[in-house]
Amino acid sequence: MNRSSRQITRSLFALLMAMPSGFLPVHASELVPTELATGVTRFALDTGSLAPIIDLVPQLKGDSADYLRARTLLSIGQRQKAKALFERVFAGEVHRAEAALELARLAEASDERKSAVDWYQEASRVGFGELRQQAMLGLADLEREQSRADRAGQYLASMEDGYWAAVGYMNLAANFASEDLNPSRALVALRVAMAMAGQDQDQSRSRDLLDQLYLRAGYLSVRNEEYDKAIDFLEKVSLESYYTPQALYLHGLALAEKGNHRAAMQSWHRAKKFPLAFPGVTDAWLGMGRGYDLAGYPGQAGEAWLAANAAYEGERVTLDKLAQRVHQEGAYKALVEDARGADTQWFLADSRTLTQPRLAYLLRFLEGAGAQLAVRRVARLDDLTRTLSAHQHDLDVFIQALSANLASAGQAGGPGPGALADQHSQLKSALAQLRSQVASPEQAGKLGNLEQLLQASNKRLTSLDQKVAALPDVLNAQLAEARELRAGVARLQTQVSQARVLASTMLDKQVLAFVVTEQQRMVHALDKTEQQIAHLYEYLALETIGEGAR
Amino acid sequence: MFGTQKSKHCRISPWNRGIQVSGMVAALVVTSAAGASLDEEIDRLTAEVSRHSASVHSLEQQLLHPVNTRVAVFLTLQNHQALDLDSVELFVNDQPVASHLYSATERASLEQGGVQQLFVGNMADGSHQLKTVINARAANRRFVRRELVHRFQKRPGTLRLQMTLDARAPDYEPEVTFVEWN
Structure with missing residues (x-):
């Protein structure tokens, strides 16, 4: 094991070190059979629920273990460590193409173009199916970005x-x-x-x-x-x-x-039925007037342009309100959260997507990569905030329950151990008597099950005294751990909240700039309709003068 | 209207324009640098919160599911092409304990060998009945809903039940096999 791999293993085990130290932690590995551990980790990584598998990951065995560890590290934001582990996976026998593809994307994200090309080439060399196609597309796009369309075309020609x-x-x-x-x-x-x-x-x-x-x-x-x-x-x-x-x-x-x-x-x-936020809709409103005009209906044309004017004015008010709400509540709430609208039935969800003005503006805004990044930052931090609030609530309940358990430790109700031991010997002798009267294999099987159960409960009963004696220490250790974790929640909440303020300010700036651009677009559209209306009135006035002169 | 017009001076002199452009570039660089450092901070916080979540989960598991009474049910797919899983409902001794509606991502993960931890709970030692209701679309474009029952003995210690879903051509009738890991 080289130095970097030892470091990675250490960092994975560091995740475990954050576990409660005063008592024996319940590892996911105790819950998940070794044979299923890889599959459980893969499902958790694919669906984004990492908490239950973090302590399972360092103990993974098999061909996919390192690859899944690297994916876990990447998911929790440890890019450098993930990179080193992906390199190790690539040097191995399995998941080579997946590792090379991840390394290429990491290199591309850090603007290391040459390294990205090398990794994409490796991924296309060792991969097949969709993995190879994605690697080839990566290579073609890197060439295209350098304005080398012919080289990009060569890569594309070799794709399926x-x-x-x-x-x-x-x-x-x-x-x-x-x-x-x-x-x-x-x-x-x-x-x-x-x-x-x-x-x-x-x-x-x-x-x-x-x-x-x-x-x-x-x-x-x-x-x-x-x-x-x-x-x-x-x-x-x-x-x-x-x-x-x-x-x-x-x-x-x-x-x-x-x-x-x-x-x-x-x-x-x-x-025209679509919100004005979508490209082409403002022009469609204008086109209606022009269509009537060219078809020889100037009166209808005037009405159509006036209607367009009213629609653009209305949209400017909508945009003003949106800007006000961004100032008051922040862009994430005004544009992203409120656009979801929980009051719509699921069967209307699809048509709603394309007819709600605010959702339309959200979709338009999110067309930009920078906008997606800014929204993702706030969403990630909100996700962390929600996780921490849930932990805060759970830990408060645990602390309360553990304190109550500690106060009542040793005051168990029901029959005492002595009475239970008597019950056990009575049942044992009753079963022994029945054993001599067994008439069929089915009865023998049932009796065997009962004997096993009785044996198991007796085993637990004999170890009960030892467990009862250790209970206050265990509860104290658990309580201390729960309190420590509760304090950790408060510290993390402060840090997340500070980062949220920063991310939210960045998003607000971008959304306000977008709203200003949209307002300018509406002003431009208004100018056009007003021009058309002025031309129409001019024409009608000249026509009236001409008729008067005749 | 389109006749000769007086030439107009630039509203912004080229010198000022240069300053403005360089100012905009500088602002862009500063914004992207601030964004990158914020991304690093978010990555660090994500790692810390993940660690914290693992600790809370571990504590929760120990408090809520003591080792001796713990039962976990896992779901795997045997034939990746045969069934498009819509939902799974789980009943222990006729009491509903878990139900799951599958998203496309979850379906894809199961088809690629993912294993879902469907249920973790506590049960007393003795005989129990697990009923599972499968709703799926079979490869022959039929919607199927099947109830399957499995009886098992719970003994002291953690019981891990693996539920493997399969369907074979030509009728693609869903079948579930159970494996007990002690």
């Missing part, structure tokens, strides 16, 4: 059809779209991505990705004035998707460019 290759081609298409004036290359990449996504076995994941791909392809086609192609792509976007409002707006735009204003307005009318 499916979700990960589709994501890779979608990212590549985004690069082509931002670099090229002509969208041909991007559209080809998107078509490949669509074919790859169609091969994904996970239906919901595939559907979501395809919606995104059709929207992107539709947008590029509209920009390239290929309206039929755009309509074809956009009609494939699901009507229950996060991308629906934007797809409906673009669909209407393509139809309007083809001169089919009536159909365009039908699409925009559907887009």
